[in-house]
Amino acid sequence: MNWEVGSGLNIGVILLTVIIVAAMLIWVERRLLSLWQERLGPNRVGPFGLLQVVADMIKIFTKEDWVPPFADKFSFVLAPAIIMVAILLSFAVVPFAPGVGVIDSNIGVLFVLAMASIGAYSVMLAGLSSDNKYALLGSLRAAAQMISYEVFMGVSLLGVVALSGSFNLREIVLAQADGWYVIPQFIGFVIFLIAGIAESHRLPFDIPEAEQEICAGYHTEYSGMKFGMFFVGEYLGLVLISSLITVLFFGGWMGPEFLPPIIWFVIKSFIFIAFFILLRAAIPRPRYDQLMSYGWLFLLPLSLLNLLVTGAIILST
Amino acid sequence: MLKLIQDTLTSQVHTLWLVFKHAFVKADTVQYPEEAPYMSPRWRGRIILSRDPDGEERCVACNLCACACPVDCIALQKAEDEDGRWYPEFFRINFSRCIMCGFCEEACPTNAIQLTPDFEMAEYVRQDMVWEKEDLLINGTGKYHDYNFYRVAGKSIKGKDKGEALNEAEPVNVRSLLP
Amino acid sequence: MSLLFYLAAFVAVISTVAVILQTNVVHALIYLILSLLSVAVIFYVLGSPFAAVLEAIVYAGAIMVLFLFVIMMLNLGQHTRDQEKKWLSLKGWILPCLLAGVLLFQLVSVLSSYDQNMAPETVGVLEVSALLFGPYVLAVELASILLLAGLISAYHLAKK
Ligand code: SF4
Ligand code: SF4
Numbered sequence: 031m032n033w034e035v036g037s038g039l040n041i042g043v044i045l046l047t048v049i050i051v052a053a054m055l056i057w058v059e060r061r062l063l064s065l066w067q068e069r070l071g072p073n074r075v076g077p078f079g080l081l082q083v084v085a086d087m088i089k090i091f092t093k094e095d096w097v098p099p100f101a102d103k104f105s106f107v108l109a110p111a112i113i114m115v116a117i118l119l120s121f122a123v124v125p126f127a128p129g130v131g132v133i134d135s136n137i138g139v140l141f142v143l144a145m146a147s148i149g150a151y152s153v154m155l156a157g158l159s160s161d162n163k164y165a166l167l168g169s170l171r172a173a174a175q176m177i178s179y180e181v182f183m184g185v186s187l188l189g190v191v192a193l194s195g196s197f198n199l200r201e202i203v204l205a206q207a208d209g210w211y212v213i214p215q216f217i218g219f220v221i222f223l224i225a226g227i228a229e230s231h232r233l234p235f236d237i238p239e240a241e242q243e244i245c246a247g248y249h250t251e252y253s254g255m256k257f258g259m260f261f262v263g264e265y266l267g268l269v270l271i272s273s274l275i276t277v278l279f280f281g282g283w284m285g286p287e288f289l290p291p292i293i294w295f296v297i298k299s300f301i302f303i304a305f306f307i308l309l310r311a312a313i314p315r316p317r318y319d320q321l322m323s324y325g326w327l328f329l330l331p332l333s334l335l336n337l338l339v340t341g342a343i344i345l346s347t
Numbered sequence: 348m349l350k351l352i353q354d355t356l357t358s359q360v361h362t363l364w365l366v367f368k369h370a371f372v373k374a375d376t377v378q379y380p381e382e383a384p385y386m387s388p389r390w391r392g393r394i395i396l397s398r399d400p401d402g403e404e405r406c407v408a409c410n411l412c413a414c415a416c417p418v419d420c421i422a423l424q425k426a427e428d429e430d431g432r433w434y435p436e437f438f439r440i441n442f443s444r445c446i447m448c449g450f451c452e453e454a455c456p457t458n459a460i461q462l463t464p465d466f467e468m469a470e471y472v473r474q475d476m477v478w479e480k481e482d483l484l485i486n487g488t489g490k491y492h493d494y495n496f497y498r499v500a501g502k503s504i505k506g507k508d509k510g511e512a513l514n515e516a517e518p519v520n521v522r523s524l525l526p
Numbered sequence: 527m528s529l530l531f532y533l534a535a536f537v538a539v540i541s542t543v544a545v546i547l548q549t550n551v552v553h554a555l556i557y558l559i560l561s562l563l564s565v566a567v568i569f570y571v572l573g574s575p576f577a578a579v580l581e582a583i584v585y586a587g588a589i590m591v592l593f594l595f596v597i598m599m600l601n602l603g604q605h606t607r608d609q610e611k612k613w614l615s616l617k618g619w620i621l622p623c624l625l626a627g628v629l630l631f632q633l634v635s636v637l638s639s640y641d642q643n644m645a646p647e648t649v650g651v652l653e654v655s656a657l658l659f660g661p662y663v664l665a666v667e668l669a670s671i672l673l674l675a676g677l678i679s680a681y682h683l684a685k686k
Contacts, residue, residue, distance in 0.1 A: 066366050068375045105552055136650060140579040147587025151559065154594050158552060166598065173595050177588060197651055312366035313359060328351060 041132050048121050052265040057082050059265075059307050066311040090261075095254030098160070105159035110252065110259035113152035117266040120145040124273050125200040127283040127292040138199035139191060142274065143184050146229055149267075150176040153231075153238060156260070157248035168247025171318055172231060172238030178325050179228040185333040186221035189214075189340040190278050203282035212279040217336045219279045221329055226275070228321070230267030233310040237318050272302035388490070390464035391449045394440055396480065397461055397489035404484065405459035405496060408435040412451035412460050420444035421451060430505030432497070438483060442468060443476035457496035461489040534567040549610040551597055555590065562586040573648040 057072065057079065064071030073079040097106055123138035125131040135141055150173060157169020191197060193214065194205035202211075212219050228235040239247035249260045276282055276298040285294035316324070377384050386392075399405050408425035426436035451460045470476050488494070503509045510517040541561040548554035562585045570578035658666050 064374075066369045068369055068372055070374050070376050070378065102550070102552065104550075105556065108556065135575075137575045137579050140576070140583065140651075144579050144582035144587060147583055147591070148563075150587070150591055151556075151594070154591065154598070155552070155556070158594070158598050170595070170598060173591060173598075177591050180587070308363060308367055312362045328348070 040130070044121065044126070044130070044132060045118065048118065048266065048269060049262070052262050052269055053083050053087070055265040055268060055303065056086060056261075058303070059310075062304060062307045063311050066308065087258075090255060090258040093254040095256060098162075098251050100161045101251060102159040102161070105155040106251075107256070109152050109156035109159065110256045110263070111152075112155070113149050113263040114259050114266070116145045116149035116152065117263055117270055120270055121273075123199055124270070124277060125203055125282060126273075126295050127290070130292060131200065134198060134200050137197050139187055139197045139202075139278075142270075143180065143187075146183070147177070147180055150180075152260075152263070153248050156252070160248070160251040162251050164245040165248050165250045167244050168238045168240075168250070171244075172248060175228055175231065175235070175237060175321065178322065179225045182221055182325060182329045182333050183225035183229060185330070185337060186218045186225060187278065188337050189218040192337070192340055192344055199277050203277055203284065206281040206284060210279060210281045215279060215336075215340070217332060218340075219275070221333045221336070222278070223275065224329065226271035227306065227309065228325070230264060230271055232264065232268060232306060234313040234315045235321060236315065237321060240315060268303060268306055269299070272299040272306065275299075275302050386464035386466075388464060390466075391447045391462040393463050393465040393468055394442075394445065394451070394478075394483065395461055395463055395485045395489060396438060396459055396483045397485060397487060397491075399495040399497070400488055400493060401495060402486075403432070403497075404434050405457045406435050406438065406455075407433045407457055407459070407496065408438075409433075409456060411454040411456065415450040415454035416445075417448060417450060418444045418446055431502065432504050435480060438480040439477060440483060441477045443473055458489070458491045458494050459496075461491075463489075528571075531568060531571045534564045534571065537561075538564040538568065547614070549607045549614070551606065551610075552594070555594055555597065559586050559590050562590070574654075575648065576651045576654045 060082070061071040061073075061079070063069075071079070072082040075081040075085045097103055120142045122132040123135045123141050125134070153172040153176065154169045157165040157167075157172070160166070190202060190211050193211060194202045196202060196205070231238050239249065244250075249257055252260060273295070276295060280298050282298075283291035283295040285291070285298075289297075397405050406423075408423055410423065410425070413419070413421040413423060420441040421439070422441075423438040424436040425433055427433050447462065449462050452462050468476075497504055497507060497512075499513050499515075501509065501512060501515065509515075538561050541557045541564065544557040545554045545561065548557060563582060566578040566581040566586070569575075569581055
C-alpha cells in the first residue's frame with residue numbers, strides 16, 4: 031500500500047503531546063484572555079499558574095459523573111467519545127516535521143474532512159440523547175452549522191489541492207518550498223479560517239453552546255469527565271485547525287535554518303491558536319440566521335469563485 | 348457584497364486590533380490578599396454603629412433603619428435609661444441577608460449607622476454572620492466627626508435641658524404675661 | 527490486509543443486522559453509520575481510498591446527519607419503539623427471509639465463478655477523476671444538473 035505507518039513510539043508520543051497541548055491550552059486561553067481584558071488570570075497554582083491544568087483535571091475527574099435518568103444511556107455515553115476519537119484520528123495525517131507524523135496518506139485532506147463530518151455526530155447525539163430542550167436546540171444548531179460549514183471548508187481547500195496537485199498533506203507542505211500558499215490562496219485561507227472556527231464551534235461561532243441563549247447547548251446535561259471530553263475536544267479541534275492552517279497555507283515546518291523544523295511548526299501553529307483566542311476576546315457572536323446566510327450567500331459563492339479562478343490560472347500557465 | 352467586505356475590514360479587523368492593543372496595558376486587577384485594592388471612602392461595606400463626640404451611643408432606637416431596610420435584616424429593641432436617653436437594648440444585623448444598599452444609613456436621623464469600606468467578612472458558619480450590638484458598635488464617630496444628635500435635638504436629657512441645644516431658643520413660658 | 531478485510535466485513539454484517547433488529551431508531555442509525563464506515567474500510571482495503579473517504583464523507587458524514595436531523599425533529603417516544611417491536615414478529619419475517627435467501631444463493635454462485643483476487647492495484651484520486659471527467663463526463667454533468675434541479679426546487683419549496 032502507499033502509506034507508511036510511523037513506529038508505535040512515534041504514534042504514542044504524538045498522541046500524548048497533542049492531548050497535553052490541548053489541556054494546556056485551557057490555561058493558555060485563560061491567561062491570554064485575561065491579558066486582553068486587562069486582568070491577571072489564573073496565576074496561583076504553581077509557577078505562572080501552570081499547574082492550574084492539573085487542578086482542573088483533578089476537579090473534573092473527581093466530580094460526580096452523572097447520567098440523567100431520562101437520557102438515552104447508549105448514545106449519551108457514546109457522544110463524547112466520538113468527538114475525541116474523530117479529532118485525534120485527524121491528527122494522524124498531519125505532518126508535523128520531516129519524519130514526524132503518524133501516516134502519510136494519499137487522501138490526507140479528504141480524511142480530515144471525513145473525520146470532521148463524523149465529529150458532527152457527537153454533538154447531535156449528545157443533544158438528542160440528553161432529552162433536554164436546550165440540548166436539542168443546541169444540537170440542531172450545531173448540526174446545521176457543521177454540515178454547512180464543512181462544505182465551504184472543503185471547497186476552500188480545493189484551491190490548495192489544485193495548486194499542489196495532491197491530497198497528501200506532506201506533499202502539500204513540500205510543494206510550498208518556494209512560496210507559501212497563503213499568497214495565491216488568500217481568499218481560500220480566509221474562508222478556511224472562518225469555516226474552521228465554525229467547525230470547532232469556538233467563539234464567536236459558538237452558537238450551538240451559546241450560554242446566554244440556551245444554557246450550554248448540547249452539553250447542558252453532561253458532567254464530570256464526559257463534559258471534560260467535550261471540553262478537551264474543543265481545544266483539540268482548535269489545535270487541529272491551527273496546525274492544518276499551518277500545513278496548508280503557511281508552509282508547515284518550513285522556515286529559516288537556525289531553528290529545527292518542528293519548532294517552526296509549533297511557532298506557526300501557536301500564532302494561529304493565539305489568533306483564535308483573540309477572536310474570542312474581541313468579536314461578538316452573530317445571530318444564528320446571520321451565520322447561516324453569511325455562509326451560504328457569501329462564503330459559498332466566494333469559495334467557488336476562488337476555485338474557478340485558481341483553476342483557470344493553473345490551466346493557463 | 349462590497350459593503351459586507353468593507354464592514355468586515357473596518358469594523359471586525361479594527362476591533363481585533365483594538366483588543367490586541369490591550370496586551371500592552373497594565374492589568375486593572377491586583378493580587379488581592381497580598382495587595383489590597385484601593386477602596387473609596389464611600390464604598391458601601393461592613394456596617395458599624397458609631398458614637399457621638401462625647402462617647403455616647405448615637406443610636407436612639409428609632410427603628411427607621413429597620414423600616415428602610417429592603418431585606419429586613421435589622422432587628423432592634425428600644426430601651427430608655429434613667430436620664431431620658433433612648434438606646435437600643437439589642438441591635439442585630441444579619442449580614443447573610445444584608446445587600447449593602449446603604450438605605451439604613453440614608454434613613455438614620457442620628458448618623459449612627461454607617462457603611463464602611465470593608466468587605467472581608469466571610470464566615471464558615473452561617474450563624475456567625477449575625478452581628479450583635481457589641482460587634483457593630485465602634486469607639487468613634489465614623490464619617491461625621493462633630494455631629495451630636497442630642498446637642499441639636501429638642502429632647503431634654505441629663506446635663507442638657509430644653510432650650511440649651513444648638514440654635515435652639517429658650518422655651519417660651521406660655522403662662523407668663525411678660526413679653 | 528485480508529485480515530483487515532474480514533474484520534471490517536464482519537463488523538459491517540453484524541451492524542447491519544443490528545440496524546434491522548434495533549427498535550430504537552437512533553440506535554439503529556448509529557449502527558447504520560458504523561456499517562457504512564466499515565464498508566468504507568472495505569473499499570480502502572480493496573484499493574480504492576478515494577471511494578472510501580467519499581463513502582465516509584457523503585454517506586456517513588452528510589446523508590446520515592440529515593436522517594438524524596429529521597429524527598431529532600420527530601420526537602419519537604416509547605410508542606414508536608413498541609410499534610417497531612410489534613412489526614418484528616415472526617410472521618412478517620418469513621417471506622423477506624426466503625427472498626433474501628434466494629438472492630444470497632444467486633450472489634454466492636455468481637461470485638464463486640470468479641477467481642478471487644483480494645488485493646488489486648490501488649486506484650488513486652487522479653485515476654478516478656480522469657475517468658469521471660473523461661469518458662463519463664456526460665453522466666457527471668447530468669447528475670450535477672439533477673442535483674441543481676433538486677437544490678432549486680428545495681429552495682422554491684422553502685420560500686413558500
Ligand atoms: S445596607 Fe441595606 S440591606 Fe443592609 S442593613 Fe442597611 S438597609 Fe438593610
Ligand atoms: S441606627 Fe439610626 S435609624 Fe437605626 S434605630 Fe438607630 S438611630 Fe434609628
